[in-house]
Amino acid sequence: MKVKMGVDIGGLTLKNPVMSASGTFGYGEEYAGYLDLNRLGAIVVKGLSLSPREGNPPPRVVETASGMLNAVGLQNVGVEEFIDKKLPYLRTIETAVVANIFGESVDEYVKVAEILEGAEGLDALEVNISCPNVKKGGITFGSDPILAGEVTRAVKGVSRLPVIVKLTPNVTDITKIAASVEDAGADALSLINTLTGMSIDIEKRVPHLRNITGGLSGPAIKPVALRMVWETVGAVSIPVIGVGGIMNASDALEFLIAGARAVQVGTANFINPSAAADIVDGIERYLSDTNLDDINGLIGTLRV
Amino acid sequence: MTVKVPPSFEKAIPGQFVMVRQEGNTTPFLSRPFSIYSVYPHGDEIFLEIFYKAVGKGTEALSRLREGNFLNILGPLGRGFDLPPSFGKIVLIAGGIGIPPLSFLAQRCSEENHGAEIVCYLGAANAEMLAGLDRLKGICSAVEISTDDGSRGYHGPVTKLFQRDMGRYAGDDVRIYACGPRPMLKALQGFLKDRPGVCQISLEERMACGIGACLGCVVRTRSDGGELVRVCKEGPVFDIGDIDFEE
Numbered sequence: 212m213k214v215k216m217g218v219d220i221g222g223l224t225l226k227n228p229v230m231s232a233s234g235t236f237g238y239g240e241e242y243a244g245y246l247d248l249n250r251l252g253a254i255v256v257k258g259l260s261l262s263p264r265e266g267n268p269p270p271r272v273v274e275t276a277s278g279m280l281n282a283v284g285l286q287n288v289g290v291e292e293f294i295d296k297k298l299p300y301l302r303t304i305e306t307a308v309v310a311n312i313f314g315e316s317v318d319e320y321v322k323v324a325e326i327l328e329g330a331e332g333l334d335a336l337e338v339n340i341s342c343p344n345v346k347k348g349g350i351t352f353g354s355d356p357i358l359a360g361e362v363t364r365a366v367k368g369v370s371r372l373p374v375i376v377k378l379t380p381n382v383t384d385i386t387k388i389a390a391s392v393e394d395a396g397a398d399a400l401s402l403i404n405t406l407t408g409m410s411i412d413i414e415k416r417v418p419h420l421r422n423i424t425g426g427l428s429g430p431a432i433k434p435v436a437l438r439m440v441w442e443t444v445g446a447v448s449i450p451v452i453g454v455g456g457i458m459n460a461s462d463a464l465e466f467l468i469a470g471a472r473a474v475q476v477g478t479a480n481f482i483n484p485s486a487a488a489d490i491v492d493g494i495e496r497y498l499s500d501t502n503l504d505d506i507n508g509l510i511g512t513l514r515v
Numbered sequence: 516m517t518v519k520v521p522p523s524f525e526k527a528i529p530g531q532f533v534m535v536r537q538e539g540n541t542t543p544f545l546s547r548p549f550s551i552y553s554v555y556p557h558g559d560e561i562f563l564e565i566f567y568k569a570v571g572k573g574t575e576a577l578s579r580l581r582e583g584n585f586l587n588i589l590g591p592l593g594r595g596f597d598l599p600p601s602f603g604k605i606v607l608i609a610g611g612i613g614i615p616p617l618s619f620l621a622q623r624c625s626e627e628n629h630g631a632e633i634v635c636y637l638g639a640a641n642a643e644m645l646a647g648l649d650r651l652k653g654i655c656s657a658v659e660i661s662t663d664d665g666s667r668g669y670h671g672p673v674t675k676l677f678q679r680d681m682g683r684y685a686g687d688d689v690r691i692y693a694c695g696p697r698p699m700l701k702a703l704q705g706f707l708k709d710r711p712g713v714c715q716i717s718l719e720e721r722m723a724c725g726i727g728a729c730l731g732c733v734v735r736t737r738s739d740g741g742e743l744v745r746v747c748k749e750g751p752v753f754d755i756g757d758i759d760f761e762e
Contacts, residue, residue, distance in 0.1 A: 237728040245726070265743060272723045272731030274572075277541045279723055283730045286743070430541055481724035482536065482546060484589070 214498040215505040218472050220450045221398030222373035223335040225252035225307055225473060228506060229463065229491045232454050232477030233258050233311035233337060238297035245484035250491055252473060253307040258339050261319050263289035273410050273419035278429025279478060280408050282422035285313060290323050294330045302332040313339040316346045317365050324366045335372050338362065341379035341404045353379035356391035363395035375452065378402040385439045386446035393447045401452035401475060402443060403436045428478040430456045437465055444470030444511065460493020470511040516577065518586055520563045527554045528595030529620035530717055530752040534725035536587050537576065547573040548722050551591060552615040553622060566615045566647060592725055594752050596620050596692060596715055599631060603688030607635040608703065610673050610695025614647040616717045617694055621654045632656045638673025642666040674702040681706060689713060701760035714755040720746040735759040
């Protein structure tokens with residue numbers, strides 16, 4: 212029995228619910244030798260800014276219990292070079308391509324979105340609002356419902372593509388941010404981004420990361436991510452994409468059962484470059500084994 | 516540690532590395548990078564060797580493995596050394612646990628009947644820590660030893676030992692390869708600043724993915740603009756003059 216894996220994410224049609232998480236998959240081509248990129252539902256590329264960005268000084272990564280911290284600092288080639296040098300390769304594959312974008316002010320987000328409007332080969336935008344708003348004293352866009360709504364509305368205003376907004380978990384109540392972003396017109400939400408964390412070298416008595424703090428990802432954050440996805444699904448009507456510590460199909464299924472319409476696989480790619488494809492296979496097997504012929508029959512079936 | 520690997524590893528070049536982990540564990544979580552110490556055929560099979568010191572969770576876990584256990588190995592990865600021209604002189608400078616890629620290079624040169632004279636400078640904290648000495652003695656025409664505590668050989672850093680002999684290596688037919696702690700490489704960079712192209716180094720940096728995607732392992736170069744490059748992808752081998760050791 213051929214199971215139907217297609218899902219709709221606010222206008223973005225995916226052949227299956229497995230996407231790569233931004234920042235863990237480069238611009239796609241880095242993984243071409245390790246798996247068939249066409250197996251994925253979508254590739255979400257590294258976050259793009261208006262100008263190329265160098266990121267933070269090293270050391271930038273450190274392992275933690277069942278996870279890792281990263282303080283890469285959003286290093287990217289910039290939106291123009293992405294269009295010129297990275298997008299052409301992505302146009303040769305059949306998988307949907309989602310451009311993740313960020314900025315330091317609402318204007319910057321808008322400018323990046325406008326530049327991408329003209330680019331061919333994109334299927335959606337994902338807006339990373341875990342960035343500090345330098346115009347408002349550095350408060351993270353995603354931590355304030357009003358700012359989060361403002362940046363969503365502004366990007367939505369210039370984009371014909373479906374707009375997914377990626378939420379930060381470093382807030383008191385993610386459902387408030389989610390509701391505000393939904394009101395502002397977002398087509399879908401993805402959550403969670405990394406949790407802010409720290410690790411110390413006890414021999415040298417310095418932080419392991421030059422940036423001091425970094426973002427925690429990996430299995431350690433899955434319970435938090437799952438809880439936030441479940442809460443958000445209950446608070447909004449737009450599709451929710453689940454991200455956070457998904458290492459295998461079983462993890463992915465937890466998010467789908469909790470109500471996520473799709474999932475993103477991130478840190479798992481570092482451990483196993485073909486993780487995302489393995490997860491697609493595993494979900495298919497589960498559906499087949501449980502006699503479900505359509506993934507949509509599984510989504511949101513959590514019994515509470 | 517020796518691992519039986521598929522034939523695809525035969526193409527490994529000295530200087531390349533592998534990412535190693537045990538299936539199904541979340542502790543340690545990330546794969547660990549190791550320079551390839553050797554790759555060789557034995558009968559119908561291919562074997563890969565890595566050489567490490569058990570210093571942390573990852574290496575301690577590896578040291579508990581026994582014959583018959585399985586490992587996940589991703590590789591060969593990264594940019595390897597440029598093999599030196601034939602019939603010249605090759606100088607290897609290894610500090611601490613820097614010997615594996617250089618030993619592999621020496622092995623390849625001698626296998627290919629290279630003809631070049633290979634001299635190795637090997638430095639360590641003390642006599643117990645002199646890694647890979649026996650194998651080197653079998654391949655190199657001379658091995659010069661230094662220890663920080665003087666328990667064997669020259670008493671002092673390997674850079675000082677090399678510096679003492681540097682006059683012998685002034686010819687155009689010399690190629691130098693080095694691997695070791697950053698301060699050692701920085702000192703060498705200073706000694707060799709007027710000889711562009713003479714020396715390649717292998718760097719290490721904390722890594723997560725090993726394949727160029729996570730951008731965790733960057734180092735700064737001395738090019739215009741001080742570009743950041745990935746040790747796992749643009750490296751681990753670099754021209755010694757390219758790297759900015761200040762940061």
